[in-house]
Amino acid sequence: MKVLITDDEIQIRKGLRMKLDWEKEGFQVVAEAANGKDALNILNENEIDIVITDVRMPIMDGIEFVKQCQLKYPHVKMIVLSGYSDFDYAKSALQAGVRDYLLKPVAPDELLDALSRIRGEIEEEKKTQMESERINRLVHNQFEEIREQYLLYLVKEDWSELNITKDRLQQLGLEDFSNDHVKVQFVTVEIRDTEKNEKELWLPFKMLCKEIAEGAKGTYSFYDTNYANMVHFIRHLDEEPLTASSSFIQDLQRKVKQFLKLETVIGIGKVAVGLSQFKNGYISALLSWSQSELGSHSQVIDGSATNEMFDFSMELEKRLMNTIENVDHKTFETNLSVILGETTNQSMMKYSFVANRVLFLLGSLTRKYDIDSVEINNLIWNCQQSIWELNSQNKVNEQLVDLAGLIIENVIKIRASSNGAEIVENVRRFLEQHYGSEISLSLLAEHFHINSAYLSEIFKSQVGQTFSDYLINLRMENARQFLKDPQLKIIDVAHLVGFSNSGYFSTVFKKYFDQTPVEYRKSLNHVK
Template identity: 35%
Template sequence: MYSVLIVDDEPEIRLGLKLKVDWERLGLNVAGEAGNGAEAMEWLSQHPADVIITDMNMPVMNGVSFLEACYEQYPALRLIVITGYEDFQYAKAAIRNQARNYLLKPVTQDELTETLGKIVQELDGLRNERDQQAMMQWRLSQYYKEMKEHFLVHLVKEEVERESVLRERAKWFQLDAWESRQVRFVTSGLIERHTTQQERSPDKLRLPFEMLCREAAENSKGLFHVFRDANYAGLMHFVTATEEGELESFIQNLRHAVTEHLGYEPAIGTGQTVTGLRQWKDGYLSALLAWNLKGNDGSNVIQHGAMEAVLSEETTKVLQRYVTRGDLVAFEQAVYKELSASFAASQARFVKLIFQLYLMLDTMAFTAGIALESSEQLWLRPEQVWGFDTTAKAQQFLNKLAVKIMAGPEKDSLDADHSMIQAAEQFIQDNYMYDLNLTMLAERFNYNSSYFSEMFKAKAGKTFIQYITDVRMAKAVQLLEETMLSLWDIAELTGFSNASYFSSKFKRMYGVSPSDYRVRLKSPEKFDNQQPKK
């Protein structure tokens, strides 16, 4: 809706104008009235407006002076002059101050509606242009790149939300067209070797390796999207819909750049082809498995053949529940059954199952804030898996990880609770843009909802709702300050249900609307947004 201010010294004229037009149908709203130019300028100093309909012959401040003041102070306003005098000076003043139309009283309903309709079309065009410019600016920002990468990680790691939300977020990050494409994931990392003593280990080269991978993706002109999974700090991942030849060329160029600059030849695994955003998790897992299986044959690029996951998603969830509930016996029995079946089938299937079970447990440990020893991290030294040549050895390794996760952080109970709340806070800060609730978070960290709620408030100093609202609002303020995105866009990106709810919460916290906050940013009297009203 665009706001309209009607200025005329005769109340009956103002009423007549209001009754002549179906304002809502045109997308307009009569936001205010004024009896003369002075009253109108006072109103404009306190309220936003898009269109002004004004008389010319008024007391105190006449139409000529009012038009000049509007043109000087509010050049973006659309002005319509309606007067009973066909006076050359009035017409000249209207033209000089860029009034869109000069109408003579009595103005007809059709005439006024047509004039307003043209102005609405003009305003719509300008708004669309601004939105496109804001979107371009947004997509060039570092914040956009970070959020896009977070969305990629969320797609391949977390439970995917309902279809409508998934499609909307994919559209935000220009990934909606990828829904119907066949894509492949590529995992790349530097191998820890023990054959020679080297001053520069892969661990010390993580940052330059990451920069080279990001540069390679940037140079691909959108053909490859890159992301990093915090669970595997030394690995970088790509997703692409390119043909086999282009994929091979990208891999060769990446290998050459890393070898030339870092002196290490990276190991690279490519996953199976998948179609549909909901299948990206399987594609990502297959690339991880491919990368983990690279070490035994000495090759540095593992192709995607037969990289399909061995463990079904349903079985994975069952095992996760056993670990979450602390049911070690049930976990051991279920894992033994899976290991035995895979061992009897083939060595390759057995090894893939071990890696998949490890990846599941490693993710659970990371979420719970439990640090694994170097010897317990297969992604650091994937060659370890080839030493698990019996079901018993693999079971022992996996049981040890499960027991460690079930036991929780090695601290007293109070410290353990504090550590868990810190992990919950970090999860909120990483996922504030998604639909979060207390029950889901409590289940994720294996707590009763009521106890978790009380503990969260005691440790964090505020309720769960207050905490997540503060996190979302801080991100919203950042977007208001750094971008020109619309309030609808900002609300959606920060996890608020709609723009109206966001605006009301914002005004309650900061004492001013989001739109007015942006206006104040341009003035020297910028207020402190770190001290919201309570």
């Protein structure tokens, strides 16, 4: 604990130094001052925990000094010394901010007792502050995690309501990506190490990538658990597209090598224009990466430099998905044959691109209906490996057809369940991910290809709440979590949980918790 002694008499200051073995007791007298003005200058240049000050001093007395100190350095703890005649005056004039008043001459045990009490207060405050910062970091990390998960959702899952998607992007602070003509580029980075330390270094690698993204304008990182040892970047393009020689790519490779001693393989995807092309852009980065050489040496594969164009429209994706959800395996197989068949006369790279888009589509359906069994996951994994091999078209076609068949079988079982429990569980899982979007019962019914009246009935039967009550409750519980993050404004929290109007959000919040969002946030600070 660092201490400043302030008194106009040098003998008093020396006497205070001699009263204690400061170092032994855990204190350090770092400076002395003859008046309040000098003391303020010292506080401006040094980290001080405790100030011991006299009341009567020239230039700036102790009363004025304490008041100035409380305004400029509220964290500093004050001990005021005074003679008998000034003691009551000092106590009445300096009620706030002063931790102790000692009568001159000060006895050593009194001084040590006062210092020890203050040290206890400071240590407790620091402990509370550290815990508060830890909680704030956790809550803010939760927000960052939601944003990363949504970026992955955009490139892997089935989304067709463009307006809802744009709203969610704005809620998550990703409004740059909601523009119809936005240009983005994806970058895939894999770490490789001759000593096979990738697992131990995965978390530091992920954190480093996040720091690199935060330092690059319009750039965000996310990860896909289906691809080990990889982090993916999405970059909003205001300038020229990324290439192997771009400073972002060079810095990324250099920093991973410098800080983690790891080699990196980087795949640069093609420029994607508009949200509907995000999946194409993501897969093109993966395809670039898939062309890397084996071995633990750094590489950059720039797929954006090739002239071949990849395309897979949202309309085609929807048509294929409808064949699965309408349990029409034969039509799916026919459509797949047209898309991937030999008559299309497409290159191996384009074939791999289209096959990946179909595999992503089927994977999103397994998650939508929660049917990612061991058998299905193994089939997805084996199909992915076959695609990367670039010489197994027939095998890939068969695996995709088999996977579609398994999904259809499970969808039939789910819909045939007597009480609708599995359907409701799928809906609840969807709501937990999309509660911040504009969701209606009719939209959910359409999304899961069932009758809205039937969905309403089985939802209330299984959950014990109506759909709307459940959604509001889900939004309110998440709002409480977001309000713990001081970096988020009330309007930000309202948007994050699906309210366009902060006033209405406050009304609903108070109805649920008997406090407004502002009052709830203040109560959190009071507890700290």
